[in-house]
Amino acid sequence: MRSVAIKVSQWIDRLGSIWVEGQITQINLRPGTRTAFLVLRDPSADMSLSVTCDPDLIRKSPVPLQEGSRVVVYGKLSFFTGRGTVSLRVIEIRPVGIGELLARIERLKALLAAEGLFDPRLKRPIPFLPKTVGLITGRASAAERDILTVAHNRWPAVHFEVRNTAVQGPTAVPQMLEALAELDGDPAVDVIVLARGGGSVEDLLAFSDEALCRAIVAATTPIVSAIGHEPDNPLSDLVADLRAATPTDAAKRIVPDAAAELAGVRDMRARSAAALRGWVDRETRALVQLRSRPVLADPLRELERRVEEVERLRTATRRTAEHLIRTESTATLHLREKLTAVGPAATLARGYAVVQRVNGKERHVVRSIEDAQAGSQLRIRVADGAVSAAALGTQKLGTQNTDAGRT
Structure with missing residues (x-):
């Protein structure tokens, strides 16, 4: 055991001096002692490191150091073989000012924007009427009271799953990440609200943490960021699916106003009824016009x-x-x-006759004296009948026949 501890101590002693950034969570400065003890914590992870320094570094710091202050320290790691612990002996402490914090936030903002985490196409729609709302906020905070009061006044049936966490300080980010993962894994939660009241840049620093921003983007449940007041704009507002100016505004945007919705329904029903009556009146007039037409x-x-x-x-x-x-x-x-x-009957009526020569049953019209020789039997047709006769002789026109004929 001693050999291992000595080997570890020798290996750590070979390491050079380093710069370490963190948040002071504990300061132990006892009067009359020559060593001050501090604990540095990573704001984004549940990790801490023991630090020792000269008490004058804390007393003579240009900016008063207190628990929650973000600092950058320069020192060398040491391994105490007796206790088996590692400590960082620092010789310089630099408080991280507002300008440095803002510059780091801007660099992180540019990095997240380059990765497309602010793209509007990644934004998930907020459900119109969520049955269960997840709320991550500080315990007994004004933000929690405002959201619950306004939401229940607007829609009394809404249900909240509240997770109280630290919203500033070294434990804020780990606690919010744990609460966010728990609510995101609950299938009954339809939307999650991150809420905090206003504060300084240092107070709202946890909501610009890279780990929290990436967790918001990776969540499957829509997330509303309601941090601070209107001028406050942490990075969580940019990666969330919806940014609310204040916690009260968040309550108004996640649940509808029951009175307003009922009024809207009544208005729509009235407008629908008026439209239906108007349509019936138009059709009635059209039927009356059709019935008044002559054809109907x-x-x-x-x-x-x-x-x-x-x-x-x-x-x-x-x-x-x-x-x-x-x-x-x-x-x-x-x-x-x-x-x-011109017919024969009229001719016969005027005194003409038709003479036929009778030869047995045959009859031939006599057209010439040659057709009626002496002794021929004749049939003479007159207007009112016929006369049978015999030819006694013939006579040509213009001459006198010595053989006179008689019938």
């Missing part, structure tokens, strides 16, 4: 007009047909008269 006011009027038109056409057609019949009848009568005038 008197549906049979068009049929009657068509009946009258059909009757008129039938009368015109009948009149035209009768006129055409009369015209054709007159023409036919004239043709009949003409045909009668």
Whole structure:
């Protein structure tokens, strides 16, 4: 055991002097002692380191050193073989001022921006009506009281899962990281709120911690950052899904106002009813206009007009047909008269006769004296009948035949 402790002490002694940054969590400065004891803590992790120094470094510091102060110390590590502990013996302590803190925050801001952690496309939407809200804030703080009061006044049914943590000092970041991981892993939590009242840059330094910013981006639950007042703008505001100007503003933005929503519903119902009544009135007027049109006011009027038109056409057609019949009848009568005038019956009525020579059953019209020789049997047709005769002789026109014929 002694050999191991001596070897470790010899190895640590070979290390050179180093600069270490941290936050003072404990100062033990006893009157009359030649050594002051301090404890430095990493703000982002649950790690600490024992520091020893000359008491004058603390007493003569240009900025009063107290628990919670951020410092940069220069010294050399020592290993105490008797207790088996490591301590940092420092010979210089430099308080970290506001300017240095702001410069470091700006460098971290530029780094996170370059990695795209501020991209609006990474922002998750806040649910309209969360059933359970996770709240990370200081114990019995004004921020917690404001958020709970305003949220329950706006929406009494909302439920909160509150995790009280340190919001400044060396333990703030580890506690907030633990609470954030716990709420993010709870499936019942719909949104998480990081809340703190206003304060100085040093007071709000925990909310610009790199580990906390990356945890906010990695969370699966939407996160609202409500840190300080309107001018305060820690890095958690930039990586969160929603930035609220104050804790009260956060309560207003995560839950709707029940009275306002009910008023909105009533207004929408009234507007919908008015719109429906207006539509019914328009359609009613349109139906009245359609019913007032002649075709619907008197549906049979068009049929009657068509009946009258059909009757008129039938009368015109009948009149035209009768006129055409009369015209054709007159023409036919004239043709009949003409045909009668030139026909054999009319000729016979005027005193003419048709002479036929009878030869057995055959009859031949006598057209010449050659067709009726003396002794031929003749049939003479006159207007009112026929006469049978015999040819006694023939006589040519212009001569006198000595053979007189008689019937």
